[in-house]
Amino acid sequence: MSTIKNVAVIGGSGNLGPAVVQALLDAGFSVTALTRIESKATFPSAVKVAKVDYSSSSSIAEALKGQDAVVSTIATLALKQQEAIIEESVKAGVKRFIPSEFGVNTQKVTGGTKKILGTKIALQGELEKAAKANPDFSWTGISTGLFFDWGLKVGFLGFNIKEKKATIFDSGNEPFTGTNLPYIGLAVASILKNPASTANKYIEVASFVTTQNEILKAFEEESGSKWTVEKKDTETFAKIADEKLAKGDYSSFGDFLKVYLFADGKGQSPKESDLANKELGLPKDDLRATVKAVLA
Numbered sequence: 137m138s139t140i141k142n143v144a145v146i147g148g149s150g151n152l153g154p155a156v157v158q159a160l161l162d163a164g165f166s167v168t169a170l171t172r173i174e175s176k177a178t179f180p181s182a183v184k185v186a187k188v189d190y191s192s193s194s195s196i197a198e199a200l201k202g203q204d205a206v207v208s209t210i211a212t213l214a215l216k217q218q219e220a221i222i223e224e225s226v227k228a229g230v231k232r233f234i235p236s237e238f239g240v241n242t243q244k245v246t247g248g249t250k251k252i253l254g255t256k257i258a259l260q261g262e263l264e265k266a267a268k269a270n271p272d273f274s275w276t277g278i279s280t281g282l283f284f285d286w287g288l289k290v291g292f293l294g295f296n297i298k299e300k301k302a303t304i305f306d307s308g309n310e311p312f313t314g315t316n317l318p319y320i321g322l323a324v325a326s327i328l329k330n331p332a333s334t335a336n337k338y339i340e341v342a343s344f345v346t347t348q349n350e351i352l353k354a355f356e357e358e359s360g361s362k363w364t365v366e367k368k369d370t371e372t373f374a375k376i377a378d379e380k381l382a383k384g385d386y387s388s389f390g391d392f393l394k395v396y397l398f399a400d401g402k403g404q405s406p407k408e409s410d411l412a413n414k415e416l417g418l419p420k421d422d423l424r425a426t427v428k429a430v431l432a
């Protein structure tokens with residue numbers, strides 16, 4: 137596969153996008169941010185900006201001219217728009233497409249979680265088809281587990297930093313993976329620097345395989361104080377999630393996730409040996425340093 141130089145990032149202005157854009161710039165790629173016409177997003181000065189109407193194939197095609205790779209960090213609600221972007225990417229001669237995955241391993245999920253993540257799963261089918269029909273086109277899916285640093289800040293992992301409170305689900309000892317946003321950026325840049333080994337593959341990366349209790353210990357030691365702990369049972373969330381989904385309420389995803397990640401004995405977490413960190417040449421990330429930075 138020839139070298140990738142020009143990279144288009146879609147949705148590069150959201151929670152994850154800026155870390156991906158920065159890592160690509162740092163790695164020496166020429167980055168173009170595709171952004172909605174109505175978007176007020178801003179980007180670093182080194183980034184070219186293309187305003188796109190995603191409902192128009194010619195608008196997408198124009199923005200993708202000359203791009204070697206497309207990285208999509210598009211919002212969850214807009215995932216389906218990637219169908220047209222994939223189609224135009226193939227026509228534009230894009231060599232690698234990285235879809236907006238960046239969460240739990242969508243190839244392993246079951247039940248309600250699988251239903252909610254259906255669009256991501258269906259897109260993998262589209263990418264596989266496109267790669268089979270066009271040998272110059274390829275894709276890589278990246279599962280990252282939870283956005284770790286972001287998740288700690290927004291309370292997604294059960295920690296309320298301001299009030300030094302933790303919600304621990306079941307025993308708090310179930311392993312799960314999380315990845316810091318800059319680390320996801322490094323993974324994307326590494327894939328595009330050495331695209332051959334990850335062509336048409338779904339891979340998992342993570343900053344850490346950890347547990348809620350390990351994180352709580354780090355928070356208590358780094359903040360020098362005991363935190364208030366509330367225990368919650370994941371079985372309750374399993375019931376709530378099923379009831380919500382039966383009514384078509386996709387906000388049940390947060391409840392399903394609690395069960396998927398934290399329920400005792402589920403064993404859903406990738407092990408260190410499942411991760412592609414080493415193959416991608418990624419450095420070791422540091423849980424303590426992350427907790428310290430989040431506290432600061």
Ligand SMILES: NC(=O)c1ccc[n+]([C@@H]2O[C@H](COP(=O)([O-])OP(=O)(O)OC[C@H]3O[C@@H](n4cnc5c(N)ncnc54)[C@H](OP(=O)(O)O)[C@@H]3O)[C@@H](O)[C@H]2O)c1
Pocket residue numbers: 146147148149150151152153170171172175176177190209210211212213214217236237238239240280281282283284287
């Ligand atoms: N693992 C985790 O813990 C975790 C957490 C959150 C999200 N995720 C996943 O990570 C990926 C990126 O999520 P994110 O939270 O970074 O996304 P986000 O911040 O919600 O949105 C990313 C960008 O998408 C564009 N966008 C928003 N609405 C759009 C629409 N209706 N049509 C087209 N574009 C739209 C915007 O860019 P412009 O304004 O520039 O157009 C926005 O900045 C998703 O696949 C999501 O499911 C994972």
